[in-house]
Amino acid sequence: MxxxxxxxxxxxxxxxxxxxxxxxxxxxxxxxxxxxxxxxxxxxxxxxxxxxxxxxxxxxxxxxxxxxxxxxxxxxxxxxxxxxxxxxxxxxxxxxxxxxxxxxxxxxxxxxxxxxxxxxxxxxxxxxxxxxxxxxxxxxxxxxxxxxxxxxxxxxxxxxxxxxxxxxxxxxxxxxHASTLDASLLIVLWGSLFGALQGAALSEAEDYPVDEFASSLEATMPVLTSAVLSTLKRIDKRRFEADESTFSSVETCYASARLIHQMNEEHGLHRGLTEALDKIFRHVTDAGHAQSDVAALYLAIAAARGANPANPANP
Ligand SMILES: NC(=O)c1ccc[n+]([C@@H]2O[C@H](COP(=O)([O-])OP(=O)(O)OC[C@H]3O[C@@H](n4cnc5c(N)ncnc54)[C@H](OP(=O)(O)O)[C@@H]3O)[C@@H](O)[C@H]2O)c1
The missing domain is CATH 3.40.50.720 (NAD(P)-binding Rossmann-like Domain)
Structure with missing residues (x-):
């Protein structure tokens, strides 16, 4: 490019x-x-x-x-x-x-x-x-x-x-490939946007000011960007097993995602996003990747390639 x-x-x-x-x-x-x-x-x-x-x-x-x-x-x-x-x-x-x-x-x-x-x-x-x-x-x-x-x-x-x-x-x-790249970049934008919507709803439900959530998010951006880019590098190299540069395992991330899901449920917020995450985490955990690098979540998403409902790998 x-x-x-x-x-x-x-x-x-x-x-x-x-x-x-x-x-x-x-x-x-x-x-x-x-x-x-x-x-x-x-x-x-x-x-x-x-x-x-x-x-x-x-x-x-x-x-x-x-x-x-x-x-x-x-x-x-x-x-x-x-x-x-x-x-x-x-x-x-x-x-x-x-x-x-x-x-x-x-x-x-x-x-x-x-x-x-x-x-x-x-x-x-x-x-x-x-x-x-x-x-x-x-x-x-x-x-x-x-x-x-x-x-x-x-x-x-x-x-x-x-x-x-x-x-x-x-x-x-x-x-x-112009459309491919457009879609790949846009889905990152949508993912971030949906994450921010969910974060704002959780903050408000706990009486935490949304503007303070926004300031903290801005300060955390370099960490987020680094995590996203290192995950993409691992996917590219097919390095799904945990190693010395793994910042988190599937199991650790799943535990924190479950806590967010729990908070979500306690406040009666929309389940769409946290349930979708849970589905993907569960699929990868059931496939034996609990101790793998968090990049292994990619395996669940890519396994459904072809969108064949008969595909047993389709989560
Ligand atoms: N706006 C953005 O920020 C943005 C960003 C990236 C990409 N795009 C893409 O750019 C394209 C246009 O978006 P837009 O924001 O300009 O949308 P828009 O303001 O809604 O304009 C749509 C255009 O399509 C025409 N159109 C719709 N149906 C038609 C038909 N059956 N026959 C002939 N002309 C028809 C409309 O003509 P009439 O005026 O006669 O209705 C109008 O010129 C979309 O593919 C969009 O995804 C937009």
Whole structure:
């Protein structure tokens, strides 16, 4: 994976860009491109959303075909892949896209990315897949990371466009990998967020101020980050047995998770999160890993791969 800085001082190019979708994110993409001097055409199902973009210099297309045919790079940013596919599948649009670059920036799964890339290949359309790791206000800034995957030459040839949108990261030639990384990073965000929600509820239930919980959490972040990263290193190296660098065993962590579950029950809080943890801890303990490094919890999650309900390893 290679990161390219946004401040590449790219000169505006003559490349004409179309953005399909002027929702919150699509509008931010259009504005960032206009700010870097690109000629931008925008199309949106609800045309009125294009008015503020037209006021900033965007051309508003009357149809998807109109947007595509006047552009070199077409960026898709409607709500999801099926919607995006619906927009580009009419024969006239597909024909207009031939030999042009379509960059899909809706959020999706690796499978959807591969299917869309397959469709594009079939119709001689150049295709890159992308995943936006930012909220609209960060687009066009270095903090507005967008992940891209697909043919490297397409990524490199269009860097001025991607630089205009923010911090652009090439994830690799496997077209599904932008979505893969997006999902892997997002689930860490969700896990942390759910942990914080549960922590806030436990604090409040015990009359402990949530703002003090927040300050302590901030102070603990370096320890948390280190624990998470060392666990990932162990997974990568398949070092699940406890050793000299093990900071905690499955058994020790399970005991503390059970205490949290108990507190949760005493206060009648939602069981969803603590029950989910209990299920995974139990699975790994029953499989004989109580004394293993806590990274061995991964074995329960990965054992369910394939989501085969008949799989006895599925917890
Ligand atoms: N907002 C974020 O912070 C953020 C961050 C990362 C990724 N993303 C991704 O960016 C994409 C767009 O998100 P958003 O926040 O911009 O959502 P949004 O504000 O709800 O906009 C959705 C867009 O999809 C269009 N759309 C929906 N259904 C359609 C249909 N059947 N036919 C044609 N157009 C249709 C909407 O058109 P209308 O205006 O006509 O309804 C609008 O342009 C999503 O995949 C989202 O996951 C967003």
């Amino acid at each position: 290679s990161k390219v800085q946004v401040n590449d001082a790219e000169a505006p190019t003559k490349r004409r860009i179309a953005v399909l979708g002027a929702g919150r994110m699509g509008s931010a993409l259009v504005l960032a491109l206009l700010a870097r001097g690109f000629a931008v055409t925008v199309w949106n199902r609800t045309a009125s959303k294009c008015a503020p973009l037209a006021a900033k210099g965007a051309r508003v297309a009357g149809s998807v075909e109109d947007a595509v045919s006047g552009s070199d790079v077409i960026i898709g940013n409607v709500s999801d892949y099926p919607t995006s596919l619906e927009l580009v599948q009419p024969p006239a649009v597909t024909k207009a896209l031939r030999e042009r670059l379509f960059v899909q920036l809706a959020t999706g799964t690796p499978r959807q990315a591969k299917e869309m890339a397959g469709w594009a290949r079939e119709h001689q359309i150049h295709y890159l897949d992308g995943a936006i790791m930012a909220t609209p206000e960060f687009i066009g800034t270095e903090g507005g990371h967008i992940l891209y995957s697909g043919p490297k030459e397409l990524f490199e040839a269009n860097q001025p466009v991607f630089a205009a949108l923010g911090g652009h990261v090439y994830v690799g030639a496997n077209v599904g």
